[in-house]
Amino acid sequence: xxxxxxxxxxxxxxxxxxxxxxxxxxxxxxxxxxxxxxxxxxxxxxxxxxxxxxxxxxxxxxxxxxxxxxxxxxxxxxxxxxxxxxxxxxxxxxxxxxxxxxxxxxxxxxxxxxxxxxxxxxxxxxxxxxxxxxxxxxxxxxxxxxxxxxxxxxxxxxxxxxxxxxxxxxxxxxxxxxxxxxxxxxxxxxxxxxxxxxxxxxxxxxxxxxxxxxxxxxxxxxxxxxxxxxxxxxxxxxxxxxxxxxxxxxxxx
Ligand code: CIR
Numbered sequence: 001x002x003x004x005x006x007x008x009x010x011x012x013x014x015x016x017x018x019x020x021x022x023x024x025x026x027x028x029x030x031x032x033x034x035x036x037x038x039x040x041x042x043x044x045x046x047x048x049x050x051x052x053x054x055x056x057x058x059x060x061x062x063x064x065x066x067x068x069x070x071x072x073x074x075x076x077x078x079x080x081x082x083x084x085x086x087x088x089x090x091x092x093x094x095x096x097x098x099x100x101x102x103x104x105x106x107x108x109x110x111x112x113x114x115x116x117x118x119x120x121x122x123x124x125x126x127x128x129x130x131x132x133x134x135x136x137x138x139x140x141x142x143x144x145x146x147x148x149x150x151x152x153x154x155x156x157x158x159x160x161x162x163x164x165x166x167x168x169x170x171x172x173x174x175x176x177x178x179x180x181x182x183x184x185x186x187x188x189x190x191x192x193x194x195x196x197x198x199x200x201x202x203x204x205x206x207x208x209x210x211x212x213x214x215x216x217x218x219x220x221x222x223x224x225x226x227x228x229x230x231x232x233x234x235x236x237x238x239x240x241x242x243x244x245x246x247x248x249x250x251x252x253x
Contacts, residue, residue, distance in 0.1 A: 035247065
């Protein structure tokens with residue numbers, strides 16, 4: 001059974017880090033309802049949901065994707081690029097260990113946020129961003145190259161993380177909102193989407209993706225190409241530079 005690691009939003013979510021956006025009011029109750037709806041999408045599709053202990057003091061803890069990345073049968077535990085997020089690591093790592101797979105660590109001076117990691121087949125695109133540094137990328141390459149992964153650096157300057165600007169459809173097509181992408185030509189197949197919040201898709205299976213409800217034209221274009229598109233409202237997380245990918249870690253069968 002596929003597993004989903006999630007972390008309940010902190011009541012202090014509104015104090016989360018902001019890099020490219022202006023701070024606007026965040027409704028913590030609404031955020032919790034949106035998170036529950038998000039988790040329910042996976043639960044109803046048969047995913048086993050595993051909650052990482054919340055750690056209420058971590059405003060950005062809900063963005064669990066930044067702490068843990070799954071590569072086939074190994075887990076990489078990142079090292080947050082933002083000081084305020086380093087404390088999220090301990091409980092996330094314990095949950096990673098509990099998965100029963102080998103755990104590989106990114107350690108200082110290396111930093112790596114999982115939001116900077118996009119996997120397509122055995123290729124790993126890693127955002128060189130304000131959160132993920134060259135030492136972190138080098139460590140990731142050392143961990144993964146012997147296991148048959150090709151790790152490629154991608155410059156990221158216009159958004160927080162690589163996956164704030166691009167993600168991939170089930171067939172490997174990279175989709176992104178072009179004004180947020182430094183260099184679309186670095187991807188073998190790139191397609192622009194018409195809405196900023198349409199950049200992020202979570203692949204649920206070969207014909208189904210999960211997206212933000214705030215990108216209706218993008219959703220329509222994915223449906224036209226034959227995909228089933230499920231949408232969820234993640235407005236409160238988008239205000240904090242989060243998106244549908246960063247709210248979970250998917251451990252696939
Ligand atoms: C942060 O700045 O770290 C959070 N406010 C947002 C993190 C979003 N994570 C992601 O897209 N993977």
